[in-house]
Structures are given as C-alpha cells and as structure tokens.
Amino acid sequence: xxxxxxxxxxxxxxxRGEVDAAIREVxxxxxxxxxxxxxxxxxxxxxxxxxxxxxxxxxGSDALVLALMAYGVGPGHAVVCPPxxxxxxxxxxxxxxxxxxxxxxxxxxxxxxxxxxxxxxxxGTELDAFSGKRLDKRSGNLLAxxxxxxxxxxxxxxxxxxxxxxxxxxPVIEDAAQAIGARYDGKxxxxxxxxxxxxxxxxxxxxxxxxxxxxxxxxxxxxAKLRMLRVHGSAKRYYHTYVGINSRLDALQAAVxxxxxxxxxAWTAARVAKAQRYDALLEEAGLLGKVAPPVVLAxxxxxxxxxxxxxxxxxxxxxxxxxxxxxDAVREAMKxxxxxxxxYYPLPLHLQECFQDLAWKKGDFPVSEKAAxxxxxxxxxxxxxxxxxxxxxxxLAEALQT
Numbered sequence: 001x002x003x004x005x006x007x008x009x010x011x012x013x014x015x016r017g018e019v020d021a022a023i024r025e026v027x028x029x030x031x032x033x034x035x036x037x038x039x040x041x042x043x044x045x046x047x048x049x050x051x052x053x054x055x056x057x058x059x060g061s062d063a064l065v066l067a068l069m070a071y072g073v074g075p076g077h078a079v080v081c082p083p084x085x086x087x088x089x090x091x092x093x094x095x096x097x098x099x100x101x102x103x104x105x106x107x108x109x110x111x112x113x114x115x116x117x118x119x120x121x122x123x124g125t126e127l128d129a130f131s132g133k134r135l136d137k138r139s140g141n142l143l144a145x146x147x148x149x150x151x152x153x154x155x156x157x158x159x160x161x162x163x164x165x166x167x168x169x170x171p172v173i174e175d176a177a178q179a180i181g182a183r184y185d186g187k188x189x190x191x192x193x194x195x196x197x198x199x200x201x202x203x204x205x206x207x208x209x210x211x212x213x214x215x216x217x218x219x220x221x222x223x224a225k226l227r228m229l230r231v232h233g234s235a236k237r238y239y240h241t242y243v244g245i246n247s248r249l250d251a252l253q254a255a256v257x258x259x260x261x262x263x264x265x266a267w268t269a270a271r272v273a274k275a276q277r278y279d280a281l282l283e284e285a286g287l288l289g290k291v292a293p294p295v296v297l298a299x300x301x302x303x304x305x306x307x308x309x310x311x312x313x314x315x316x317x318x319x320x321x322x323x324x325x326x327x328d329a330v331r332e333a334m335k336x337x338x339x340x341x342x343x344y345y346p347l348p349l350h351l352q353e354c355f356q357d358l359a360w361k362k363g364d365f366p367v368s369e370k371a372a373x374x375x376x377x378x379x380x381x382x383x384x385x386x387x388x389x390x391x392x393x394x395x396l397a398e399a400l401q402t
Contacts, residue, residue, distance in 0.1 A: 003379050003388045005340035006203055010383035015259060022255040032251050034231075041254040044261055048181075051191035051216040053223035056249035057230045060177040060199020063213040064092035064147075066247060067173045067195040070225050071145060073098050078141035080120070081175075082112045083348040083360075084368035085149040088199075089175050090349045099141050099358065102350045104365040106157075108307040110321075110375075112148040113367070114160035121168050134168050146172050148193075150179035152306065152344070152377075153205070153271075153318035155189050162193060173197065178318040180206050181268050185312050190216045195226075200257055205271070205318050206264050208253040270382035271317040277386065278320055278378065279305055281393040287400070319344060323374040324400065331376060333399035339392050342377045 012019065026037060038056050046054035057063050073079060075097035081089050083102040090100035103120050106113035125134040125143055134143040146165045148156040158172075165172045172193030176182075180198055182189045190196025200212035217223050225242070228235050233242030282288040282305055304323050309315040321344070324330050331341050348368040350360035362369065378392055 001388065001391045002338040003340060003384075003392055005342055005377070005379050006381050007383055008202060008207070011381070014383070015263065018259045018262075019256055022259050023252065026251050026255045029251070034248050035251050037251040037254040037258070038249050041249075041258050041261075044258060045214060046216065048261060048264070049188045049190055049196075049216050051188070051196070051218060053217050053220070055215045055217075055223060055226045055230065056254065057213045057215065058247040058249060059211040060197060060201060060213040061088040061092060062230075062245070062247040063177075063197035063199070063215050064088060064173070064175060065095060065245070066226055066229050067197055067215055068092055068096055068098070068145065069229055069242075069244070070195070070222060071171060071173075073144045076141055077144035078136040078139060079145045079147055079173075080112075080117065080143070081147040082149055082151075082368065083350040083365045084110060084345065084371050085151060085175070085349065086177070086345065087349065087352070088177070089147060089149055090355070093147070094355070098144065099136070099139055100349065100355070101136055101139075101141075101143070102360065102365060104367045105151075105371065107367050107371070109154045109156075109310065110151045110371055111154065111156035112146075112161060114157050114164065117146070117161060118164055121164055125168070134170070143168065143170055145170050147175055148172065149175040149177075150182060150189050152321055153179045153182060153316040154306070154309065155179060155182050155184040155313045155315075157310065158184050158189070158192050165193075171195070177201075178204070179316055180204070181264060182316045183314045191218060194219065195222065200253070205267060205316055206257065206260055209256050210250070210253055212249055212253040212257065213247075267382045268316050271380060272315070274380050274382075274384050274389065275306065275315070275317045275320050277389055278380075278393070281389060282322075285393055285397050287393070287397060317380055319377045320380040321375050321377050322396075323371070324376050324396075325374075326400075327374050327376055329402070330396070330399045333402050334392075334395050337395040337398070339395045340379055343375060344377055345375075346372055348372050 042054045077098040078101040079093045093100045104116045128135045174193040174196040176190040176196045177199035196216045198214040200208040229244035230247040233240045233244030
C-alpha cells in the first residue's frame, strides 16, 4: 500500500466543480491583482477568524515581514522567537536587519515556553535608561517584539506570553501559519496578540494554489498601515506614506481560498478524528508513551503522539507528530513500506549556517535540539482512510523493530 504524507488530488476531486467555477469567474473578469475577489475573501476570513480586520498578502513569509515592518523593526532590534520552527519565523526578523533572539520551547506542544520566556525577560534583558525600553543584554539590541509560533496546529500558551510581553512593553506577533481555526481560551488564534500572521501555502489546512498569506488585527490604525505596506506603502496610487513592499494577493488565489474556506471546519473535524484514531491505534499497538516527562520517552525506546490540546485550547492537527528513537532509520524503513513521512524540523534555527554570526552553539536550547532529533510527522489529511491509518501504524511498529 502507498500512503502519501498529503493527498491534494483527493481534496481537489471533492471540490472540483466549485473551484473550477471560481477560476472561470476570475478569468472572465480579467481582474487578477487584489480587486473584488480579494476584498470578498478578506471579509469572509475576517468573520471566520472573529477579527475586525483581515489584510491579504502574497505569502505567509511576507505576512511576518509586514507585521514587523509595521512596528518599525530593523537594525538594532531584537525579536524573541523559538528556535524550533519553520525558517520564515526567524528569517523575517533577519531580513529586516534585526536579531532573532531565540528562547527555547516547552517539550510537549513544541511551542515557545512561557517559563523560559519569563526567565529571559527577567535575566536576559535590562532597562535602557535613555529610552525606557528593554535591551537584550547579550547583543545590546532593543527588544522590539515577541513572536510565538502555533506549531503543528497547537496554540502556544498565549495568556502568560501576552501578559509577559505587556509587562515588558513589547507587542506579540502571532505566527499562526500552521494553525488556522484553532482556539485558545475560546478565541480564534491570530487575533489574540497585536497582529496574527497566516500562510495559505498549498499544504496548509486552508491552502491556496500557490503562495498566499494573511494578517489580522483588532487595531484600526495598524490595519490601515498594513494595507499600505503591502502596496509599496501607498494608500493613494503614486503617493507613498511608507517604504513598503509589493505583497498583493492574486485574485485567483483568493477565489480558490473562498471555496476552500467553506469546507474548512469540516476538514478540521476530519483531521481531529484522524488524530484520535491514530491515538487509539498507537495505544492498541502498545506504542503510546504515557510516562512524564515526555522528553525522556524516546530514550527508553517508547513513542509519544502529538499531545492532547491544552486546557482551554483546540488543536487543528496541521501535522500529527510523534517522537521516535532512531528517527531517521525508522523513517527510511517506513519509506520502504510506501508510507510518506516528514521531519518538521531537522535542524533548529540557532544551529543554521546563516545564523552563525549570532554565536549560538549546540546545547544552548536543549529542548529544541532534542525535538529536532526525534520528531516525525505521519500522514494526516481529511481523506485519509482507516485502512491507510492502520497500515501507517503497522509500518511504524515494524520499522521500530528493525
């Protein structure tokens, strides 16, 4: 049996008529950049995310850059983010000339650890007498923002993170690229911090047919600024208030996303059901680790699944991630059995070659480093069948024995 990591062809087959009609509508209009389709998508996604303002842009990476630009982040600034995440999180910071200031993750949900964040803010920053703001002691850079990531579809623990950021006078920019629709304390993520950033890369739970992104905010002035920044800093054509970038959403992508948005809640429910079935199959196979702390389980030859949602939060299972001993060998054995898997992510950002000048070293963020050695994403998508899931877990059990 062949079980791909993701099957977008199956998704398309289920909505082919709707999507094809939407594409024809754009073709007949011959309006391809921003315009009515994008405006309609912004209204619909703002309603879905329960946020007053939604600003579409060209990619999730651009959304992060635009949010940082809106706060004037640049050289001489530091932005807190986890080292265990997709590159774009720190890449957006570095692209503007600022420093990604890494703070480790907590071991179960793989998100920014509020305890580690508090320790850093208390011990790793100091008050600048001149500006009255916080400085990173290590680099001397001005602390400009905190950027938690909702990794794999699981919300970060935002209440303490937002509280700490407010206490230390910096905004929270949510990297919600992997978690559209998830809730924290009854609220949709993305609209809890100052700005939320989303990606609609094709593999996302809500995926476009190319690159696409979104920002959400509750601040009217911030929304107006973001709308200008995405079109070269201009509100009126050829008159520029800011130096912005070209990050406009294509109408074709908006049309596809409008169709898919109507199905998102049903797809999310299906993903949750698949995750619950994986839980049951892992337990049935005797592979489900239950002993705390989770970071030591793989050392003892056991395995843990993606954790249950924290109290007061929901998980939309963009990925279903387990931790396994001998991860790379297990992955190769599963590949030989026709099962697609992926490692998100094999090398933490503080050890990436492009960040060598930040002078971090192996051992500085041990929880992130251990996760990078052990995590393995299993196939999960709404169309995945029970037979396929059983084959995945059987293949995993066999791979662990080889």
